[in-house]
Amino acid sequence: MPTIIGVDAIDVRFPTSLNQDGSDAMNKDGDHSATYVVIRTDDPGAAGYGLTFTIGRGNDVCVLAAKLRGSPLVGRSVESVVGDLGGIYRLLKSDSQLRWLGPEKGVENLALAAVMNAVWDLAARVAGKPVWRLLVDMTPEELADVCDLRYLSDVLTRDEAVAMLAETVPTRKARIADLAESGYPCYTTSAGWLGYSDEKLRRLCAEAVADGYRHVKLKVGARLEDDVRRLRIAREAIGDDTRLMIDANQVWDVPQAIEWVRALAEFDLLWIEEPTSPDDVLGHAAIRAAVAPIGVATGEHGMNRVLFKQLFQARAIDYCQIDAARLAGPNEIIPIYLMAKKFGVPVCPHAGGTGLCEMVQHLSIFDYVAVSGSLENRVTEYIDHLHEHFVDPCVIAAGAYTLPDRPGYGARMHDASVARYAYPSGEYWASGSAAHRLRGGQ
Numbered sequence: 001m002p003t004i005i006g007v008d009a010i011d012v013r014f015p016t017s018l019n020q021d022g023s024d025a026m027n028k029d030g031d032h033s034a035t036y037v038v039i040r041t042d043d044p045g046a047a048g049y050g051l052t053f054t055i056g057r058g059n060d061v062c063v064l065a066a067k068l069r070g071s072p073l074v075g076r077s078v079e080s081v082v083g084d085l086g087g088i089y090r091l092l093k094s095d096s097q098l099r100w101l102g103p104e105k106g107v108e109n110l111a112l113a114a115v116m117n118a119v120w121d122l123a124a125r126v127a128g129k130p131v132w133r134l135l136v137d138m139t140p141e142e143l144a145d146v147c148d149l150r151y152l153s154d155v156l157t158r159d160e161a162v163a164m165l166a167e168t169v170p171t172r173k174a175r176i177a178d179l180a181e182s183g184y185p186c187y188t189t190s191a192g193w194l195g196y197s198d199e200k201l202r203r204l205c206a207e208a209v210a211d212g213y214r215h216v217k218l219k220v221g222a223r224l225e226d227d228v229r230r231l232r233i234a235r236e237a238i239g240d241d242t243r244l245m246i247d248a249n250q251v252w253d254v255p256q257a258i259e260w261v262r263a264l265a266e267f268d269l270l271w272i273e274e275p276t277s278p279d280d281v282l283g284h285a286a287i288r289a290a291v292a293p294i295g296v297a298t299g300e301h302g303m304n305r306v307l308f309k310q311l312f313q314a315r316a317i318d319y320c321q322i323d324a325a326r327l328a329g330p331n332e333i334i335p336i337y338l339m340a341k342k343f344g345v346p347v348c349p350h351a352g353g354t355g356l357c358e359m360v361q362h363l364s365i366f367d368y369v370a371v372s373g374s375l376e377n378r379v380t381e382y383i384d385h386l387h388e389h390f391v392d393p394c395v396i397a398a399g400a401y402t403l404p405d406r407p408g409y410g411a412r413m414h415d416a417s418v419a420r421y422a423y424p425s426g427e428y429w430a431s432g433s434a435a436h437r438l439r440g441g442q
Helices: 059-073 078-082 085-093 106-127 131-136 140-146 158-166 169-182 198-210 224-238 254-263 281-291 305-313 330-343 356-371 415-421 434-438
Strands: 004-013 033-041 047-054 184-188 215-219 243-247 269-273 295-298 380-382
Touching: 004 059, 004 106, 004 415, 033 059, 033 106, 047 059, 047 106, 059 085, 059 106, 078 085, 078 106, 085 106, 085 140, 085 330, 106 131, 106 330, 131 330, 131 356, 140 158, 140 330, 158 330, 158 356, 169 356, 184 356, 198 215, 198 224, 215 224, 224 243, 224 254, 254 269, 254 281, 281 295, 281 305, 305 330, 330 356, 356 380
Parallel strands: 184 215, 184 380, 215 243, 243 269, 269 295
Antiparallel strands: 004 033, 033 047
């Protein structure tokens, strides 16, 4: 079995701010970026690829943290790493000096996510399976062993986790067959970026419905008058049968969120996403009580599993939105799926960034097959940006993720894309980026 000889972390940035792709009320000029991690071995054919998502400046800080996070892997055999995915997670997380920078939040957790995503990718490639299949094929006990259950025992014990996973085993094959036939439902955010013109919004909304989407999300929160106008355009374009969601990206205080959402209620909204600070558990609960029957969704900036535990305990959200690159990999994400099942909250993952669609589809599939066993009120985000840079891009058909069948987590980028968009020495940034820099993108 090969030995790990290096863990590279690369600053990759795409100039999405030029076309306002990804723009919202909080993040007006982001360049969708990745802290891209490659686990190298002494076998050129054996490697692991992972990432975490950022939006430009500061990605270099995350890259440095990922290098530090991944350094304990160097010199270990691949067999010892992929054969103990729980132990490796706990080893990397045990660096108390790095942990002090969080703990379990911010850059140090983003960096751990990038490294652990690469570890899981490596494990799946060694097994010759996509990550969702690697997870589904693990026994309930094996899955419980990889879970980070620390600080959760008042809500979720290991015995409960094993029991919840065991009850889905007899029917897993049938659900895999269902997904092979119809895919996992997704919604599009690509029509509703805040910086798009009204004409572009109308066209993209109509195209989304024609392409089979039954859920469309718009960014809101800059000016109420603009939101009313844009939501009217969207509702006219998608009709009454397509669900419409809105996303404020944390710009409001609690009273403002309640007032604003009530003013937009006429458009028959499914949910308001990130209405206030992502850390404000009680604020989300207050908003939820005040704007019902419009649901409250949050989680893309959920810093760790403990915050999600509190959101569930406080009955603060109607929809849980995990992020494959902010939480510390499947080890931290699986317990959140289990808690969500226990509290009866559907998980509708965030995927609005570089490589997130490629990775999070595996988690949604795992949830349906091995945890929740249900697609009711569940839909996973999709954005139609940057997939051409990935070796195994996700595939969407009729508003659904098709079942991925290639080994790995889907996070491997084309070498040419990395070379062109590596910051600051890549071809794009080293030549021809002056105008972009002057705009304030970097």
